[in-house]
Amino acid sequence: MLKELFEKERTTLNNFFDHLDLKSSEQLFEMLKDCKGLMIITGVGKSGMVAEKIALTLTSTGSRAFFLSPANALHGDIGIVTKDDIFLMISKSGESDELLQLIPALRNKGVKLVAIVNNSKSRLAKACDFCVTLPLEKELCPFDMVPSTSSVIQMIFGDVMAIALMTHKNFSLMEYAMNHPSGKIGRSLTLRVKDLMLAGKDIPLCTPSDKLVDTLVELSNKKCGCVLIVDQEQTLLGIFTDGDLRRALQKHGPEALQATMGMLMSTSPRYILDEDLASKALNVMEEDQKRPITVLAVVDSNHKIAGLIKMHDILQSGL
Numbered sequence: 001m002l003k004e005l006f007e008k009e010r011t012t013l014n015n016f017f018d019h020l021d022l023k024s025s026e027q028l029f030e031m032l033k034d035c036k037g038l039m040i041i042t043g044v045g046k047s048g049m050v051a052e053k054i055a056l057t058l059t060s061t062g063s064r065a066f067f068l069s070p071a072n073a074l075h076g077d078i079g080i081v082t083k084d085d086i087f088l089m090i091s092k093s094g095e096s097d098e099l100l101q102l103i104p105a106l107r108n109k110g111v112k113l114v115a116i117v118n119n120s121k122s123r124l125a126k127a128c129d130f131c132v133t134l135p136l137e138k139e140l141c142p143f144d145m146v147p148s149t150s151s152v153i154q155m156i157f158g159d160v161m162a163i164a165l166m167t168h169k170n171f172s173l174m175e176y177a178m179n180h181p182s183g184k185i186g187r188s189l190t191l192r193v194k195d196l197m198l199a200g201k202d203i204p205l206c207t208p209s210d211k212l213v214d215t216l217v218e219l220s221n222k223k224c225g226c227v228l229i230v231d232q233e234q235t236l237l238g239i240f241t242d243g244d245l246r247r248a249l250q251k252h253g254p255e256a257l258q259a260t261m262g263m264l265m266s267t268s269p270r271y272i273l274d275e276d277l278a279s280k281a282l283n284v285m286e287e288d289q290k291r292p293i294t295v296l297a298v299v300d301s302n303h304k305i306a307g308l309i310k311m312h313d314i315l316q317s318g319l
Contacts, residue, residue, distance in 0.1 A: 005140060012137045012149045016156070019135035025157075028114065028132050029164055032063075037084030039065035040111075042073065044096045046147040047154060051090045054158030060179050061166035070098035074105070083110035090158075091115070092136070092150045094122025103127050116157065118150060132157075187318055193281050194274040196317060197298045197307030198224070204308070205230055208237060208262030212248065215261055219245070224308060226295050229265045234304045236297055238265030271297040274306040282314050 032039060039058060043051035051067055058065035068077055081087065087106055089099050094117035106113055115128035118136040125131040134157055140148040177189030204222035206215045208229055219227050219242070229238040240261055248256040248264050256264070270293065272281045285293050298307040 009140050009149060009152075012140065013152065013156075015137040016135050016153050020157075021133060024130075024132045028130065029161060031086060031112070031114070031130070032161065032165060033168055035064075035084070035086050037064075037082050037086070038080075039063060039086050039088065040068050040081060041065060041088045041090065042068050042070055042099065042102070043090040044070060044098045046151050047090045047092060047096075050151055050154045050158065051088075053155065054090075054162065057159060057162045058165065060176070061162055062169050062171040062175060062179075063162065063165050070096075070102055073102055074098075078102075078105055078109070081106065081109045081111050086112045086114060088114045088116060089124060089128065090117075090154055091122075091124055092118050092147060092154075094119045094124035096124070099124055100127065116154070118153075188277070188279045191278045191317060192274070193272055193276050193278055193298055193309055194307070196278050196313045197274065197309040199307040202308075203305065204228060205305070206240075206261050207231070208260060208265070210261050211257070212245075212259055212261065212264060213257040215240070216257075224295055224310065226308075227261070228269075228297050228305060228308065229261050230305050236269065236271060236299055236303060236305055238262075238267045239269035239297060240265045241295075269297050271299050272309070274298050274300055278309070278314050278317065281309050282311065285311055 039055075041051040041055045041058075042048070048067075048069065055065045055067040068080075073081075089102075091099055094115060100123055103113070112130070113128040115122075115124045115131040116134065117125050117131065118134050119125065120131060120133040125133070134150075134153050136150050136153060138144045139146060139150060173189060177185075202222065204218050204224050204227040206218055206227050206229055208231070215227055219240075226239055226241040228236060229240060231237055238261075244264060244266065248259070252259065270284055272284055281296055285296055294311040296309050297305065298309055300306045
């Protein structure tokens with residue numbers, strides 16, 4: 001049964017894409033692109049929920065939009081509407097009384113009225129200044145009653161308009177991040193390596209001339225699983241990890257303790273800039289699946305040591 005329903009939904013969605021009037025869609029895009037006021041979106045029932053989601057998507061991607069319920073509009077909230085706005089009404093049937101009752105009051109405001117409906121001959125389609133008809137073969141519901149495919153089609157249309165406007169505005173990734181300061185989206189786009197890294201006295205450091213026996217205290221006390229080897233100018237030269245310690249002792253025995261860190265260190269450590277996103281640091285740590293690492297050296301733009309970032313701290317941040 002599920003397979004048949006998925007195939008049926010695929011067929012009805014293909015019908016939508018095959019028969020959508022691109023000309024009227026393009027005309028609506030031009031209207032929205034040139035809108036000097038607000039894009040106000042409304043709907044009733046399931047269409048209202050879709051309208052609210054579309055308004056939120058528009059807002060988060062750089063367009064000035066919001067959802068206004070028909071009931072609230074008729075009880076005072078219509079006061080926010082101006083002649084510079086575009087008022088979009090989403091309805092499957094185009095016969096919702098709540099939306100039709102709004103028309104006279106909106107006409108008095110001089111606002112541009114747009115109907116987004118499945119029925120081009122509906123009263124709402126005829127009452128508005130402009131209409132986009134969304135082709136609907138039938139609902140997924142066996143009685144062709146429950147809003148299912150129609151809601152999906154409305155959502156697709158709204159999302160495409162939002163992304164088209166976003167692209168037209170050259171809306172940047174950082175602007176998107178600024179609109180999402182919380183949650184995983186915001187953290188992944190704003191949290192930088194320098195916000196999570198160990199710095200100053202917390203960085204485990206040694207020089208190439210230091211002996212392993214003298215470095216063990218630094219390796220143990222800083223509890224990072226590694227030490228970074230730097231020269232007098234604090235330039236990163238290499239890294240020595242707990243794994244390197246085991247391998248050195250297995251290979252050289254007690255004599256390894258007298259070897260210098262310059263002899264034992266890995267001379268091509270992976271590193272990242274302090275201004276890079278923390279999400280990038282996580283990708284660098286995991287890019288070599290055969291040799292994943294849990295710590296990463298952090299350098300500044302001059303390749304001087306700035307800190308050390310641990311995978312544990314990145315994951316703890318919620319990325």
